[in-house]
Amino acid sequence: MRNSKITYRLVIFVIVFIFGVVFSLPSLLQLEKGAKINLGLDLQGGLYMLLGVDNQEAIKSKIKSIASSLHYSINKENILVDKVLTNDQSIEFNLLDASDASKIEDLLKEIQGLDVQKNHLSYTISFTPEEIKNIENFALLQAVETIRNRLDQFGLAEPTVAKQGEDKILVELAGIKTKEDELRAKERITKAAHLQLMEVDDSKMSQASSMSESEAQSYGLVILSDAKNEALKYTLKSIPILDGSMLTDAKVGFSDTSNYPVINFTLNAEGAKKFGDYTGANVGKRLAIVLDNKVYSAPSINERIGGGSGQISGNFTQEEARDVAVALRSGALLAPVKLLEQRSIGPSLGSDSIKMSMIALIGASVFIVVFMALYYGVAGIFADIALLVNVLMIIALMAMFGATLTLPGMAGLVLTVGMAVDANVIINERIRELLREGMSIKASVENGYKNAMSAIVDSNITSLITSIALYAYGTGAVKGFAVTLGIGIVISMITAILGTRGMFDYFMPSMQKNNQTKFWFGYRKK
Structure with missing residues (x-):
């Protein structure tokens, strides 16, 4: 093989082979160092949950948010109203001066x-049926995005969070094995993290324990419990000064007066202005910091507070403070989510799945x-080498990008093995056809690749389009299948077209010298 020719095709193939071996070994041998493929829920076990969104709470939350903005604008425009009252479905108020009617209608x-x-001069404001539907849809999509953001910030590998049907959310968390991990994961997902700054009505505080909800509502109040002491009740103005939608950041810090962790939050420009205006106009009053309908603190306002920042203290542990800060930072849920279905998938089921898939x-x-x-001789061995490189490259690329391998992904890998040799079957058959027509080995190889190229490209592009469509419109399991199939198709183009052609070029002098077509191509030339 003194005259063997090393072409650029062979060089690229060898580089791809080395790359595949180096970056697939950590996953294949489960080494501590190096990037590895994450195993999905069905392969390593974990937690499956189906959640529902409380649409009534979404509408109620939106009503309060609009009432807060409207209340602020009414005060800013010096419009005289007797009292702004809210219930679960509407906002009500009476205008005291008829000349303000045009102002209030412009605001609305x-x-x-x-x-x-x-x-x-009496106004009752509610949502149109179309707007109620929009709020419900937004609450569902916002919950999906918020839960995904929270899980990403907690560092969980490739969680699946997806809309299912019209009003449900599917959550799959791989690697959740202990009861403690399961409880903490559920707390992260279902925590509403709804922050509100609300005015304390000290004139009614003495009646907080005895006042009914309907009576409180008639005064425009809401009664909430203290986060540390359930028996301690607060009477708060039902319309919040501002809410968590104006929050831009939340970080864990430590109190100046104790060693307990606290949560420092920052408001956006609109929230900072509202906060500053309110505290400046209400020095001496108390402002309650409310998180998920629990009062964490209710300090007196000593002076105008500018800068748009505040603090939540509540004897948190370090872990609790971190969880709350992440929940606030990733966004409050517009409506609470409720657990409809839960399944814990054990790792033994995942091990069985891996074993059967590997078989x-x-x-x-x-x-x-x-x-x-056996059928194609040495040409078939070239295809087998290309197949090996193809599998190694799929594993290497998935590991590098931190992709999650699921059971459908394993199915995609098995299918890729069959598809990877498909191109070489077409090429080898074209070469054998040309050998039957009497062409030389070199001419048969060159023209065989040339004649097979259009069929290979067409079939692979159509398969690739299919895998892209599956990834774009499929759910988590279908996406896993699409990813492995798509990567396999792209890599097979490199290994089948460049790799095997490079090997043919290298051994061409030997092929031409002994002219043993049965040995090289599994076909005895007549």
């Missing part, structure tokens, strides 16, 4: 989706390797 026109009922993968690979070698 700026808010989309409102159904405004006017009776002389299928190894069985398919061995059958293909033996068939190709």
